[in-house]
Amino acid sequence: MPRTGTGDLVGRDAELATLHRLLGPGRLVTLTGTAGVGKTRLALAYVHGQAHAYPGGVWFEDLADDNDDLTGFVPGDEPALLVLDTCEHRVEKCAMIVHTLMREHPALAVLATSREPLGVPGELVCRLGPLTVPQAAALFAQRMAAQGRPPAPGTEEAIERICRRLDGLPLAVDLAATRAVMLSPGQIAERLNDPLRLLSGGSRVAHARHRSLRAALCWSHALLSDDELLLLRRLTAFEDGFVIDDVEWVCSDGAITTDRIIDLLARLVAKSLVEVDTTGAVTRYRLLWIVRVHAMQGMPAEEAEAVRLRHAEYYARLAERAAEAIVNGAAAPHLDRIEAGYANIRAALRWCVSGGPLPIGARLAGGLETYWIMRGRLREGLDWLAALADASGAAADPLPGRVLAELTLSTAVLSTAAGEFATATAAGRRALTLFEDAGDEAGRRRAATVLAALRAMTEPASASRALAEITRPSAPGGRDPDRDGQAWAGVPLALLGCALLAAGDLAGARAASQRCVSIGRRHDSERSLEAGLLASARVAACQGAYDEAERALDQGLALARTIGDGWGVAEAMRGLGELAACRGRYGEAREWLDDAVKAARAAGSPQLLGECLDTLGRLLLDIGEHDNAGHVFSEVVELGERTTARYAAMGLAGSGAAILGSRGGPAATTFAEEAVARAREAADRPLMWWCLFTLGRVIRESDPGRAASTHHLALKIAADLGLRGRIADSLEAVAGLQAAQRGYERAARLLGAAHSLRDRLGLCRPPALASQYESDLETVRAALGAEGFGAAWTEGARLDEDRAVAYAGRGRESHGRGVGWAALTRAERQVALLASQGLTNREVGERLFVSPRTVQAHLSSVFAKLGIASRRDLAREVAARNRSLSLRESDAAAWHDHSGGAQDAEGGVAFGDGQLRP
Numbered sequence: 001m002p003r004t005g006t007g008d009l010v011g012r013d014a015e016l017a018t019l020h021r022l023l024g025p026g027r028l029v030t031l032t033g034t035a036g037v038g039k040t041r042l043a044l045a046y047v048h049g050q051a052h053a054y055p056g057g058v059w060f061e062d063l064a065d066d067n068d069d070l071t072g073f074v075p076g077d078e079p080a081l082l083v084l085d086t087c088e089h090r091v092e093k094c095a096m097i098v099h100t101l102m103r104e105h106p107a108l109a110v111l112a113t114s115r116e117p118l119g120v121p122g123e124l125v126c127r128l129g130p131l132t133v134p135q136a137a138a139l140f141a142q143r144m145a146a147q148g149r150p151p152a153p154g155t156e157e158a159i160e161r162i163c164r165r166l167d168g169l170p171l172a173v174d175l176a177a178t179r180a181v182m183l184s185p186g187q188i189a190e191r192l193n194d195p196l197r198l199l200s201g202g203s204r205v206a207h208a209r210h211r212s213l214r215a216a217l218c219w220s221h222a223l224l225s226d227d228e229l230l231l232l233r234r235l236t237a238f239e240d241g242f243v244i245d246d247v248e249w250v251c252s253d254g255a256i257t258t259d260r261i262i263d264l265l266a267r268l269v270a271k272s273l274v275e276v277d278t279t280g281a282v283t284r285y286r287l288l289w290i291v292r293v294h295a296m297q298g299m300p301a302e303e304a305e306a307v308r309l310r311h312a313e314y315y316a317r318l319a320e321r322a323a324e325a326i327v328n329g330a331a332a333p334h335l336d337r338i339e340a341g342y343a344n345i346r347a348a349l350r351w352c353v354s355g356g357p358l359p360i361g362a363r364l365a366g367g368l369e370t371y372w373i374m375r376g377r378l379r380e381g382l383d384w385l386a387a388l389a390d391a392s393g394a395a396a397d398p399l400p401g402r403v404l405a406e407l408t409l410s411t412a413v414l415s416t417a418a419g420e421f422a423t424a425t426a427a428g429r430r431a432l433t434l435f436e437d438a439g440d441e442a443g444r445r446r447a448a449t450v451l452a453a454l455r456a457m458t459e460p461a462s463a464s465r466a467l468a469e470i471t472r473p474s475a476p477g478g479r480d481p482d483r484d485g486q487a488w489a490g491v492p493l494a495l496l497g498c499a500l501l502a503a504g505d506l507a508g509a510r511a512a513s514q515r516c517v518s519i520g521r522r523h524d525s526e527r528s529l530e531a532g533l534l535a536s537a538r539v540a541a542c543q544g545a546y547d548e549a550e551r552a553l554d555q556g557l558a559l560a561r562t563i564g565d566g567w568g569v570a571e572a573m574r575g576l577g578e579l580a581a582c583r584g585r586y587g588e589a590r591e592w593l594d595d596a597v598k599a600a601r602a603a604g605s606p607q608l609l610g611e612c613l614d615t616l617g618r619l620l621l622d623i624g625e626h627d628n629a630g631h632v633f634s635e636v637v638e639l640g641e642r643t644t645a646r647y648a649a650m651g652l653a654g655s656g657a658a659i660l661g662s663r664g665g666p667a668a669t670t671f672a673e674e675a676v677a678r679a680r681e682a683a684d685r686p687l688m689w690w691c692l693f694t695l696g697r698v699i700r701e702s703d704p705g706r707a708a709s710t711h712h713l714a715l716k717i718a719a720d721l722g723l724r725g726r727i728a729d730s731l732e733a734v735a736g737l738q739a740a741q742r743g744y745e746r747a748a749r750l751l752g753a754a755h756s757l758r759d760r761l762g763l764c765r766p767p768a769l770a771s772q773y774e775s776d777l778e779t780v781r782a783a784l785g786a787e788g789f790g791a792a793w794t795e796g797a798r799l800d801e802d803r804a805v806a807y808a809g810r811g812r813e814s815h816g817r818g819v820g821w822a823a824l825t826r827a828e829r830q831v832a833l834l835a836s837q838g839l840t841n842r843e844v845g846e847r848l849f850v851s852p853r854t855v856q857a858h859l860s861s862v863f864a865k866l867g868i869a870s871r872r873d874l875a876r877e878v879a880a881r882n883r884s885l886s887l888r889e890s891d892a893a894a895w896h897d898h899s900g901g902a903q904d905a906e907g908g909v910a911f912g913d914g915q916l917r918p
């Protein structure tokens with residue numbers, strides 16, 4: 001019996017246990033596996049550990065040197081073990097000998113090692129796979145130590161990189177470790193691009209096939225038929241795993257017909273050259289990297305080029321079919337199919353941009369557009385699109401105009417999702433021009449839709465008009481899903497719903513969103529249905545229809561998870577967290593929102609992350625975690641810097657509320673005022689309510705008159721839009737100010753109306769508002785007495801929302817624009833900030849491209865709103881506001897105004913170093 005290599009087996013305890021279980025008298029067990037996987041070593045380890053179990057003796061025969069003379073082998077009646085090593089090159093003869101021996105000697109057990117089973121009746125096959133990375137790393141470390149060079153501290157990562165690159169193949173790991181005498185693990189890892197040259201120099205006493213990786217693989221390849229070898233070479237086109245459909249399309253031609261693929265692939269699997277995974281719904285295959293490298297080196301250049309072309313064309317078709325199915329039908333299986341083959345898709349794209357066929361690369365990238373969004377690969381998608389565009393620009397035969405238009409439009413779509421609005425706008429406009437030049441009306445419509453969707457995030461009012469025109473069936477270029485069966489129109493309708501919501505048209509938003517749901521259901525379009533459900537839920541939540549919103553969100557979340565849409569999952573969880581908070585289930589809300597933020601980060605979209613963080617921050621404010629809320633809102637402001645004023649307004653309002661809750665001070669007012677100004681820029685009316693409500697709370701004690709004006713304006717917005725939950729909040733805020741002004745009966749009626757509305761909606765009062773509410777309630781009750789308070793409360797509780805709002809505003813004058821910094825228009829703010837720096841009217845006008853007379857008119861309005869009389873007062877006011885901003889602990893977050901698009905050409909206020917700037 002051989003003695004070498006038996007005492008240092010690593011990572012094979014489970015396999016040894018399997019042999020103990022399978023082997024016994026009259027049993028044949030064949031160890032199979034690819035070259036270098038350690039079959040011989042495992043067989044020897046078993047023998048040396050279990051020799052006592054075979055009193056009839058143990059025989060070991062190495063058949064690698066054509067030694068199959070077993071005439072001297074005469075087992076007796078007692079249990080005996082015959083080990084036949086390396087049977088693969090004489091598998092038929094070995095099968096006949098073993099069958100005869102076992103028939104004649106019932107007490108004989110046979111353990112064979114082979115790269116394919118022997119095919120003897122009753123044979124049990126034990127397939128040996130590569131080691132896991134930790135097991136392989138342990139083997140590498142053991143081999144280094146045996147050479148007197150144990151791994152140095154800090155080399156663990158390099159060793160794991162080696163083992164992962166070598167697929168955990170024991171022979172490869174063993175040979176790599178022999179190089180540790182001269183090279184560090186890091187150096188070995190760097191040189192693995194040519195593993196067959198590096199991995200040689202094994203033990204002198206080992207068989208020749210085990211002294212180098214190339215020899216071991218050549219031994220295997222020498223056993224293949226011409227057709228098997230041809231298919232193996234063609235399989236090297238696959239970067240990673242593949243399924244039988246892939247092989248039939250990519251690897252078949254005149255030399256190998258499709259009907260022979262299954263048989264040939266089965267032979268390669270049997271010979272341990274192709275790994276197989278049957279754990280999923282579909283059987284997948286792959287080549288170990290070492291096997292792939294060796295097979296590629298024997299492939300003629302022309303054959304390699306032809307296979308690469310078929311490979312790229314196949315995945316381009318796959319992506320195109322998936323893109324159509326994602327919009328018009330069941331998205332989940334197609335997204336999963338793309339995910340499973342994504343390593344191969346990357347390989348095809350690399351080939352196309354590095355000298356391969358650019359049109360195929362463009363088709364492939366275009367088909368992946370929705371996948372990149374839904375699976376959170378925005379940056380990678382943009383990088384591939386840029387690489388294809390650059391390659392086209394440098395090519396002697398660039399992409400045709402229509403193809404380039406599709407590529408450019410995909411850039412616009414992904415840039416929009418990534419919050420890169422300036423890039424998106426430029427790409428969308430260029431795509432529109434290219435489609436028009438090519439006479440492609442369908443492409444022109446899609447480009448117009450993308451530009452309208454982009455505007456929905458920056459200019460909701462104008463975007464809603466454009467999207468309404470695009471989705472109107474009777475409009476020129478409009479599509480009627482009922483007439484032509486096109487489910488693609490659903491997603492633009494969802495976008496229209498979101499734009500109308502921001503613009504304050506909740507009825508229109510509801511109609512558009514529900515129409516999207518209807519289209520999704522009618523055409524079995526998962527994508528349209530998901531988009532419609534999530535948009536409908538958002539509108540319903542704003543209207544206080546919480547049960548309806550929850551049903552839509554539950555359905556939307558289930559669908560998003562089925563599809564694998566990370567964006568949809570994040571939005572659904574955000575909505576469910578918001579609803580849980582409205583109902584007072586704060587622990588549940590926190591769990592939903594923490595998960596939503598994680599999903600949004602994975603999706604790679606700053607605006608989606610901003611929405612989720614804003615909802616989380618508001619929850620933290622509600623439950624009194626002001627410092628944590630402040631950190632969350634600081635990140636929202638940073639996101640606003642990179643996207644739009646809308647997210648800056650969210651973050652600034654939240655920051656103001658967090659400062660108020662934690663320590664108060666003038667900085668809270670500064671942040672809240674800036675939030676109102678930025679919300680006005682964003683033209684987002686529901687957001688304007690939140691910013692005004694926050695400002696009213698912040699200045700309640702310092703400026704009650706202005707706080708009253710602010711809260712009444714917020715209440716009017718909530719009533720105009722039908723934001724029922726916000727109406728309840730605003731009624732209580734107005735009631736508190738009435739109580740402070742001794743309007744006790746009015747306050748009691750308003751408190752009763754708000755309480756009744758909360759009951760009807762099932763809307764809880766946040767704990768953070770409870771203290772002020774209880775104080776106001778006690779003040780009013782004490783002033784009116786129990787009987788008077790009860791009567792006034794009951795009268796208020798009988799009022800519906802409209803009458804309660806009308807009652808709250810009775811006797812008040814119109815306070816159109818309000819007072820203070822929050823009342824300044826964008827142009828007035830710009831003029832004020834430039835004038836505070838000492839610029840003359842003419843200099844300010846030159847900066848803003850307006851006349852000195854216009855500058856003076858703006859300054860007069862600024863002085864009136866701020867209650868000041870001179871530029872010197874203005875300079876002092878700006879300096880004071882800057883000092884307030886500098887008090888914020890997170891001002892190092894580099895808060896800047898959005899400067900990334902044509903819509904922002906006038907400039908704005910920035911917070912780069914805690915300073916207000918034009």
